Amino acid sequence: MHSSNPFETGPWTIDLAPGEISREIQCDGIIDLNGLGELVGVEILDFRRQTGAMTPQSGGNALPKCGYDAEIDAFYVRITKGSSPIQKKAKGTVALDAENHMLGVTVALVDP
Numbered sequence: 001m002h003s004s005n006p007f008e009t010g011p012w013t014i015d016l017a018p019g020e021i022s023r024e025i026q027c028d029g030i031i032d033l034n035g036l037g038e039l040v041g042v043e044i045l046d047f048r049r050q051t052g053a054m055t056p057q058s059g060g061n062a063l064p065k066c067g068y069d070a071e072i073d074a075f076y077v078r079i080t081k082g083s084s085p086i087q088k089k090a091k092g093t094v095a096l097d098a099e100n101h102m103l104g105v106t107v108a109l110v111d112p
Helices: 047-051
Strands: 012-015 023-033 039-045 065-069 074-078 086-096 102-109
Touching: 012 039, 023 047, 023 102, 039 047, 039 086, 039 102
Parallel strands: none
Antiparallel strands: 012 102, 023 039, 023 086, 039 074, 065 074, 086 102
């Protein structure tokens, strides 16, 4: 059966750091997709306000690559190289350890 939706819908889980999950927080985000509808990255705007979490350390040039812009309170994780011309609204869950460090994120499209 052929789907009328050309995009993957998730959910996608991205592990960012080892550790034991103490709690999970729901959040809104944006999924970045390439022209084929494949996941390139995830953005969480108003990150600290939504989650209260500390962002993981970026692994240099290794993927997944994380970033945080404190000026606009935006977190980003890129899981693959390439452009991401398509952005879609997403709902997600941020996994935190007991010290409030972000261990990972799971996201899915809001309206696939």
